Amino acid sequence: MDFQSVDDVQKRLEQADYIASKEIATVVYIALATDKPILIEGPAGVGKTELAKAVATCLERRVIRLQCYEGLDESKALYEWEYAKQLLYTQMVKERINTVIDDAATLSEAVDKIASQEDAFFSDRFIQPRPLLQAILSPDPVVLLIDEVDKSDPEFEAFLLELLSDFQVTIPEIGTRKPVTIPVVFLTSNNYRDMSDALKRRCIHLYIDYPTPEREMEIVRLKLPTIEEGLLRQIIQAITRIRGLDIKKKPCISESIDWAKALLALNTTELTSETVEETLNVVLKYHQDTKVAKQALAGIVG
């Protein structure tokens, strides 16, 4: 099921509806062949998360996704003890404890006897695996997607280090959990802040930029096979020009697709100043941006 070559990656990703450039395919191939995590950087909306999903589809694996945010801690990302369950068990076995220490002659013997039972409360039974631990304990291999890792706190990176280099997690109470299967790991970053060197060293790096007009046309065509060639070309040209404007949020690939869908629904056959003006709010998400684009309308359609 694994990829055989760079071309194989490219071909199979296309079958999973993801058009990959040679660069993407090469990095995915070498990373998967050597079990290395991939750190993907790039502007918002160029398909960083999609890539992970497409790889999962190709390999017929499940995706386990961890969305990072400020304040994410190990109890939400790695594992957590089920305190309520632990407490319930202590209440329930309270009576049984008497039978355990019944035949103990001295106090110290009784303590020894209880001590030998103690592990029962910090064992696998009470552990609740969170995404990172789930990924390595899963019996069938998965794709682990750690999304927007740059949004997390610097401390959180420390939890990731052990997982990324050895695919294991150390739980202080019960020891190191070894991987059952090795997951394919993707980390995505919007470059809100720089990642630490230790994290970068453990990953290999991939930068995805806005696609070339030809590739973007291919992508839209893949999603909307009925679109006319002339209209598609006009749309992509206009999108490329809008990206060149001084605006707050540049339109990404999904916005090109949405725009094409909207224009199809309106039965548009040709892009004119009027149609652009009417549908501009599909592409641009800020009022200010729309204003800027409207001023430059002639340049966009021209």
Added chain:
Amino acid sequence: MLKILTGFAACCRAFDLRVSTSEVLDAARHLELVDPLDPREFKLAVRANFAKSRRDQSRFDFLFDLFFHGIRTDKDEALTPEIGKITQALRQSLSDDPMEQALVDFLDNEPLAFIDQIHALHTKEERPQKIFKSNMGQLSSKLGVMLQINAIKSKIMALLDQEAHGDLGDALKDHFTERMNRAFALATEEPREHNDALKEKSQAATGENLLKDKPFANLTALEVIEMRAVIEGLVRKLKDQVGRRFAVKNRGVIDIKKTLRNSGKFQGVPLNIAFKNKPPRKSSIVALCDVSGSVWSGARFMLTLLYSLQECFARVKSFVFVADMAEVTELFQDLDINDAIDQALGDDTINRNAPTDYGSSFQQFKHDHMNDLNQKTTLIILGDGRSNYLNPQATILGEMRERCRRIIWLNPEKINTWTTGDSEIASYKTHCHEVRTCMNLNHLTEFIEELVL
């Protein structure tokens, strides 16, 4: 192959790309998987391992181009022994100067020493200059290298003319000229980092009718007083916001998990009730404010902003600079707002008649206050980046970036003037996370809202 790779890794390290041994190992393993003779796949495999962020990629591309295309051109087989002979002859006539040695090594396909020295030159720290300031330090040392390159070039040409090389003469001349031109380019050009994630906010001045739209520089004396009232209102709002965050700290729902865990100590009786706290974010701010003549009108408002920041956040350090840097955190803590600003702008704190020098100010900050920056610090720089054509020393800002969370630069000028005259914003912005115009009250309000809310 491995030798080439380690050689390249050494060059990368000399040029400030952090390439560890494990990354070289990974790259070697990855090269076995791709077709190493395909130049594109080769480069991709090496780059994925050596340049781990978009910022590093331009530096990597520059070095890769130099190392694999510039100096490893597979020239005529017949040329190689001749080239060896000439470099041998050159070596005998050399002085002890390390740069000359490095240059001949460079001719001999050993670029490491040369790259190392050139990089040191690019990132050299200017010595603090007190009385006469000039930016000649870096230029003159570069000039020295250029002269040395030319001297060696003429030596080679003389050597080539002395001996007859038959048909190879022209080819040899071409080879050495090309190589020396590369060395020359390396000494004079400097790669800049990609900074795609940079948020640039250029706000248009929307007219001057309303007080909040008027640039700070155009305010009349009366309006300045009016403005203070408005800013006070802004600060009150800011305080409310922060205050609310502290207020909710000890309210809210019971944290069942923590309560149960606490109750473990008391045989399961929940004696100690824990709440789901929302402790305020513990970010800290370091602010540097240019108070020189060119930003005189804006400086007062910037200082007001600093003052209010310090009231709202627990950990704020404020500095003012012209050619030197001085800390004003304590002034702002102890004094009333107007007195504090007058003091900060007074002559006791800082010499405001000196020409602005961002480079030396940054340098001073690096030496005295670098430990104030950590992974949770937001560094805010307020200033126009006009540094009187003195050495900007942007690499220091790069070092600061590595130590802090974000760098935000507030510029009181419109974006279309950033590239004019002695403004160094272009070289500084490669190291910033965000550069934005802040020339009137509107911009200031917007910035504060984004920062806090």
